[in-house]
Amino acid sequence: MRVRDCVLPSRPMPGLLVTLEGIDRSGKTTQSRLLCEALGDVAVAVREPGGTVVGERVRELLKDPAAEIGAEAEALLFAAARAELTARVIRPALEEGRVVVSDRFLDSSLAYQGSARGLGIDEVARINRWATADLMPDLTVLLELDPDAAAGRGGEEDRFEAEGAALQRQVLAGYRELAAAEPARWARIDADRPREQVHADVLRAVREVMAVAGEPAGAA
Ligand code: TYD
Numbered sequence: 001m002r003v004r005d006c007v008l009p010s011r012p013m014p015g016l017l018v019t020l021e022g023i024d025r026s027g028k029t030t031q032s033r034l035l036c037e038a039l040g041d042v043a044v045a046v047r048e049p050g051g052t053v054v055g056e057r058v059r060e061l062l063k064d065p066a067a068e069i070g071a072e073a074e075a076l077l078f079a080a081a082r083a084e085l086t087a088r089v090i091r092p093a094l095e096e097g098r099v100v101v102s103d104r105f106l107d108s109s110l111a112y113q114g115s116a117r118g119l120g121i122d123e124v125a126r127i128n129r130w131a132t133a134d135l136m137p138d139l140t141v142l143l144e145l146d147p148d149a150a151a152g153r154g155g156e157e158d159r160f161e162a163e164g165a166a167l168q169r170q171v172l173a174g175y176r177e178l179a180a181a182e183p184a185r186w187a188r189i190d191a192d193r194p195r196e197q198v199h200a201d202v203l204r205a206v207r208e209v210m211a212v213a214g215e216p217a218g219a220a
Contacts (some may be wrong), residue, residue, distance in 0.1 A: 015094035016213055017135070018206055019105035021175060022143035023168045024161045025150040026191050027198065031143060032103040034199040035206060039101070044093045047103040049081035052088050065159045075113040075124055082106070083131040090135065099210070106132065107140055107178055112160065115174025116167050136185075139209045141202055142175050143191035 018035070020028040029047070036043040049059040058081040061067055062074065069077070082105070093100050106128050114124035147168035151161075160167065179186035187205035191198055 013091070013094040014097040016099045016139070016210060017090065017094060017102065017105075017137045018099060018209070019102045019107065019137040019140045020143065020202075021104060021107045021111070021140055022145060022191060023147055023150055023171050023175075025153045025155065026143040026145040027195060028103050028143055030195055031141070031191075031198060031202050032101050034195070035202055036101050038199070038203050039099055039206070042097075042099050044089075044098045044100045045103070046085060046089055046100060048085065048105055048108065049078055050085070052081070052084040054084045055081040063159060065157075065162055067159075071113060071117040071119055074117070075109060075119055075127065078109050078113065079127050079131040082109070082128065086132040086135050099206075102137075105137060105140075107137075107175065110178055111171045111174035115177065116170035121174070121178070138185070138213065139206060140179075140186050141205060142179050142186055142188045143198065144172070144175075144188055145191040147172065149192055 020032050020035075022028050032045060032047070036045045048055075049062060050056050058077050062069070062077055090100050090102070106125075109124050109128055110121050113119050114121035147165045150168065151165060179188055187202075189198060189201045189205070
């Protein structure tokens with residue numbers, strides 16, 4: 001077998017990959033849940049980092065405020081968790097024609113590690129292309145919220161939030177740069193509104209992409 005034969009096919013695959021992105025506490029988890037409920041059985045919910053045995057362990061390590069992790073190792077750990085999730089859960093679901101809704105994906109690494117941590121978006125994209133065999137989202141929703149408003153939402157801080165508003169501002173700037181570079185893939189949505197209003201916009205964006213792809217529109 002030649003090396004080339006071992007490389008996973010990228011697309012086309014029948015399903016759709018929808019990713020939700022935003023700074024910490026921008027409401028991604030709530031919006032992922034509402035979206036999956038609205039889409040019904042066709043939807044498969046995943047979260048990053050996590051969703052596999054390796055991914056959940058990596059998540060614990062990455063979120064531990066006591067763990068000292070260098071920026072490069074951090075980027076590689078996220079990519080390792082993503083490689084597992086992509087190969088074991090996301091690709092098989094896409095092959096079945098499902099709509100995979102991922103609470104964070106590739107763009108989190110580009111915004112947090114590439115932009116905010118200063119590793120460089122291109123470098124971080126390169127390791128992730130390798131980790132996921134070039135899997136790209138069909139649609140990425142950016143839930144836009146000012147870091148001060150996000151901080152005001154309360155809850156316990158993890159190691160990224162503990163680094164304060166400056167990091168979150170850089171992350172948001174990174175996301176905006178990514179969205180501007182690839183406007184056809186991104187839907188920017190104002191997340192500083194009641195969650196039902198935000199949900200309506202998220203669902204509309206997803207249904208538009210499903211209609212173009214000829215997917216079933218789901219329940220509700
Ligand atoms: P998470 O529980 O997803 O945070 P939240 O629910 O507040 O969004 O925690 C994951 C943390 O890891 C979050 O601070 C963002 C960060 N992260 C990265 O830095 N790079 C990545 O590639 C991913 C997936 C997450």
